Amino acid sequence: MFGTTLPLGRIAGIRIRAHWSVVIVLAMLAWVLGSSVLPASVPGYSSLAYGLASLLFAVCFLGGLLAHELTHSFIARRFGLEVDGITLWALGGVAQLKGEPPSPKADLLVAAGGPAMSALIGGACLGASYLFDDGSTPLLLIAGLAWLGVTNLFLAGFNLLPGTPLDGGRVLRSAVWRATGNRAKAVAVAARCGQVLGVLLIAAGIAELVFWRQTTGLWLAVIGLFLISSARSELNAERARGRLVTILVRTVMDSRPTLAPGWWPIDAFLQQLGPNPRRRVFCVMSEQNQLIGLTSLAELNGLAGTGGGGLRIADVCRDAPRQVGPDEPLLQALSGISLRPGLDLLAVLDDDRLIGVVDADDLVRS
Ligand SMILES: [Zn+2]
Structure with a gap:
C-alpha cells in the first residue's frame, strides 16, 4: 500500500515507519496551530514562540497517533497475531497485522484498543491543561495541551464511526x-x-x-x-x-518447479537458467535430493553482482520454505504467512518427496 517509507526505529520489536505524506500532515497541523488556534486562544506571544510551540504540539499529536497504533499492535500480539510494523501517513497510522483475529472477542479488543488509548491521552491532556492553569505555567503550554486533548478525543470518536476500515467498522464486524x-x-x-x-x-x-x-x-x-x-x-x-477455502494446493501448484542444486556455484545455476527463466523462486536441494533451503533469482543475481558468483547455493540460501500437502486447502496452507512475489514459495511434499511448488505468481494465475 505504501511506496517509499522512512524507518523511524523499533518499539518493543515493532518496526515504525513514516510515509513521506506524514510531512504534509505535520506541516498542516503546525500551520493551523501556529496561524490560528494558538494566537486566537493565547494572544501576545512572538511568531517564533507560536512557530516552535506549534511544531512541538504537532509532533506530540503524531506521538499520540503512534500510541494508538501501538495499542492495536500490542493487543493483537496477545492474541497471537504477528505485527509487521506501523506506518504513519497522511490519513493517520496503520498497524500492519499478519492474519486475522481468531475470534470475535479478539477482533473487538484489537479494534477498540486504539480509540481507548486516544481517549485516554485526550482525557489526560485536557485534565493536565486544567490542572496546570494556575497562573505559573505558560499559557501557550496550556493552550497546546488543551488542543492535544480535544484532537485526541476527536480522533477516538472519529475512529469509532462504524464502517471499514475505521476501528468502529471492526467493532461492528466483531459484533x-x-x-x-x-x-x-x-x-x-x-x-x-x-x-x-x-x-x-x-x-x-x-x-x-x-x-x-x-x-x-x-x-x-x-x-x-x-x-x-x-x-x-x-x-x-x-x-x-x-x-x-474450497481450492486445494494441488490445483494451483506448479508440478514442474525449477530446482536449485545446493552444491552448484551461483554462476553456473544462473547460466543454466538463461536470461528469461520461467520461475523466480527456487527450492534448494541437496545431492541426496532433499529439500534444504529457499532462494530467489533476485538474491542470486544480487550475490553474483557483488562478486559472490563462486559461492555454493547451499551456503547462501535461506531456511527451507513451509511444507504443505497437495490435498490441503490453499487457505490453510497460506495461513499466517505472506508469499512475497519473487521471494517466497510453498513446497508441496508427498511422502517426503517434493512434487510441486506454489508461489505468488501461481496464486495470481489461479
Ligand atoms: Zn485505530
Whole structure:
C-alpha cells in the first residue's frame, strides 16, 4: 500500500515507519496551530514562540497517533497475531497485522484498543491543561495541551464511526460475527457500512466546500474516498478468502518447479537458467535430493553482482520454505504467512518427496 517509507526505529520489536505524506500532515497541523488556534486562544506571544510551540504540539499529536497504533499492535500480539510494523501517513497510522483475529472477542479488543488509548491521552491532556492553569505555567503550554486533548478525543470518536476500515467498522464486524457466527457476513456488513460512511463524508466535504467555503471540506472528501476504496478492497479480499477455502494446493501448484542444486556455484545455476527463466523462486536441494533451503533469482543475481558468483547455493540460501500437502486447502496452507512475489514459495511434499511448488505468481494465475 505504501511506496517509499522512512524507518523511524523499533518499539518493543515493532518496526515504525513514516510515509513521506506524514510531512504534509505535520506541516498542516503546525500551520493551523501556529496561524490560528494558538494566537486566537493565547494572544501576545512572538511568531517564533507560536512557530516552535506549534511544531512541538504537532509532533506530540503524531506521538499520540503512534500510541494508538501501538495499542492495536500490542493487543493483537496477545492474541497471537504477528505485527509487521506501523506506518504513519497522511490519513493517520496503520498497524500492519499478519492474519486475522481468531475470534470475535479478539477482533473487538484489537479494534477498540486504539480509540481507548486516544481517549485516554485526550482525557489526560485536557485534565493536565486544567490542572496546570494556575497562573505559573505558560499559557501557550496550556493552550497546546488543551488542543492535544480535544484532537485526541476527536480522533477516538472519529475512529469509532462504524464502517471499514475505521476501528468502529471492526467493532461492528466483531459484533455481527459474534451474533451470526459468520465472519464473512460480518466483513461484508462492516465493509458496506464503510462505503456508506465514505459517501456521507464526501457529501459533507463538498457541502463544507461549497456552502461554507471551508477548504477542510476537501480533506473530508479525500478521507471519504479512502474509506470507499479500502472497504471495497477488504470486501474483495474476503471474497478471495472464501474461494481459497474450497481450492486445494494441488490445483494451483506448479508440478514442474525449477530446482536449485545446493552444491552448484551461483554462476553456473544462473547460466543454466538463461536470461528469461520461467520461475523466480527456487527450492534448494541437496545431492541426496532433499529439500534444504529457499532462494530467489533476485538474491542470486544480487550475490553474483557483488562478486559472490563462486559461492555454493547451499551456503547462501535461506531456511527451507513451509511444507504443505497437495490435498490441503490453499487457505490453510497460506495461513499466517505472506508469499512475497519473487521471494517466497510453498513446497508441496508427498511422502517426503517434493512434487510441486506454489508461489505468488501461481496464486495470481489461479
Ligand atoms: Zn485505530
